[in-house]
Amino acid sequence: MLNKSTFILLSCLLLSSISVLAQSDKQKALEAKRLKFQQELKQLNSLLFSDQKKEKSVVSLIEDLSYKVNVRRNLIKVTNDQANLLTREINANQNEISSLRKQLSTLKEEYSQMIVKSYKSKSEQSRVMFLLSSEDFKQAYKRLQYIKQYTDFQKEQGDLIKGKTLKLQELNTDLIRQKKDKDQLVAENRITQKELEKELKEQEKLMGSIRSNLSSYSSKIKKTQQEIDRIDAEIERIIKEAIAESNRKAGKSTTSKGFALTPKAEIIAKNFASNKGKLPWPVERGVVKVRYGTQRSPIDPTVQIKSNGVRIATEKNAQVKAVFEGEVSKVILIKNSNPIVMLRHGNYITIYRNLSKVYIKQGDKVNRNQVIGAVFTDSGGESMLAFSIYKDSKPENPASWIYKM
Incomplete structure (x- = not known):
């Protein structure tokens, strides 16, 4: 005691x-x-x-x-x-x-x-x-x-x-x-x-x-945002077409808002979802310069910047890697824009924009961390990868998926 x-x-x-x-x-x-x-x-x-x-x-x-x-x-x-x-x-x-x-x-x-x-x-x-x-x-x-x-x-x-x-x-x-x-x-x-x-x-x-010339700079920012919105709209159109095509092949309604998944695609989608917060970065070194969502421009706070993904500043000629296994759904070439790669992982899609080189083609199977292209570097020396994640046709915040983003 x-x-x-x-x-x-x-x-x-x-x-x-x-x-x-x-x-x-x-x-x-x-x-x-x-x-x-x-x-x-x-x-x-x-x-x-x-x-x-x-x-x-x-x-x-x-x-x-x-x-x-x-x-x-x-x-x-x-x-x-x-x-x-x-x-x-x-x-x-x-x-x-x-x-x-x-x-x-x-x-x-x-x-x-x-x-x-x-x-x-x-x-x-x-x-x-x-x-x-x-x-x-x-x-x-x-x-x-x-x-x-x-x-x-x-x-x-x-x-x-x-x-x-x-x-x-x-x-x-x-x-x-x-x-x-x-x-x-x-x-x-x-x-x-x-x-x-x-x-x-x-x-x-x-x-x-x-x-003294803020209005001119604000106009340029708005014009850049309009160009980004145009590309976003095209990407969403392509995704919706892919969803309709998957449902047509499965004999389902083409107006469905989600992919019709095969048993194998369902497994890939479940594996992708189980890796939320643990996916690797699409580049070896980088910082998120523009985050997901709507934010004010640091140049003119009255101008809003909308981002369906994140924009990652990285090093010159940085190699871009697939964040998960999947299939190349499409390599998109849009006028006045650098190549875009769309990878499908069941009903999830990862998108890699502003590439200078693409090493894969539509229909290819890719592995996690496989190099799929290189980032474009502009005349000012800036290398920026725009990266997005979609579930069916809805964009999601990549910071919730990528490890320590």
């Missing part, structure tokens, strides 16, 4: 351990985010801000810089969150250290008094006399039990002191590490903040250079 003091100590240690583990999990999650943003900044500098990109248009430079500023702001925020969490952990540890020191002092005082008392009556003769002076066997047995319990209690008190001393040492070690980690995070954030200030000044300078 545990005495009250031991029970309280174990309860406190258990609650403390649970709290430390919870905070540790939060720190690990924040650290993973911080490393992700740091890696993204490295990729941005390499892919969007290298010396080879000096011929870029002002619009592209502003777009790239706006993206970089957002990533750096995210890095500053997550680093601040880490530092604040460390501050709370440091305060909690300092409070626990103070409490433990008081408990330890009390325990040592009680233990000292117990040892003195025990020493005064420790002789074997005293214990024997204590037992022999019993009035009957029952009393002698109780006195024997008392001697044993007193000895056990002394040992428990010694173990309590040892446990609290070790806990105190661990907390002091953690405190030193936490303060060092916090100082490092604060120092890193100062550097990051200075970089952000430089980038914001550069962004303002670039915006100043186009502000």
Whole structure:
């Protein structure tokens, strides 16, 4: 049986351990985010801000810089969150250290008094006399039990002191590490903040250079969006034709909104769906410059940019890979546009746009990670792959499907 003091100590240690583990999990999650943003900044500098990109248009430079500023702001925020969490952990540890020191002092005082008392009556003769002076066997047995319990209690008190001393040492070690980690995070954030200030000044300078003729730049952005919308409409028309054809072959209504699947196609579709969030990137190195959905233009916030997929900035002549096994449904050649590859995976379709080279043809079977083409690089040195995922004729957010996108 545990005495009250031991029970309280174990309860406190258990609650403390649970709290430390919870905070540790939060720190690990924040650290993973911080490393992700740091890696993204490295990729941005390499892919969007290298010396080879000096011929870029002002619009592209502003777009790239706006993206970089957002990533750096995210890095500053997550680093601040880490530092604040460390501050709370440091305060909690300092409070626990103070409490433990008081408990330890009390325990040592009680233990000292117990040892003195025990020493005064420790002789074997005293214990024997204590037992022999019993009035009957029952009393002698109780006195024997008392001697044993007193000895056990002394040992428990010694173990309590040892446990609290070790806990105190661990907390002091953690405190030193936490303060060092916090100082490092604060120092890193100062550097990051200075970089952000430089980038914001550069962004303002670039915006100043186009502000006098903003309407002209806005018109160009709208025209580009119209061209993207035209290609999107053509892709959706082709997908709907493929759906109608699959239903015609299966003897079903051609007005159906979903593919008619063969047993083999059903298996591929199920396998594709089971890999949601785990599919590989379609390029080896890249950053998502334009995300899925509708967003404001960094040049003119009144202009909206719509994206049925993601646009990935990558390196020159980057090889494009199939994200899953499937069949080449079509290689699309649209006027005033670079080649587009459409791969079918049951009732799912992946689309790879803005290619300079295509290594496969319609009807080919492709494997996961098979190279199917190369990304086109424009005159400004920008290599951008537009990547989309459709379920039947409805576009889905690729970030929900691609690993860590």
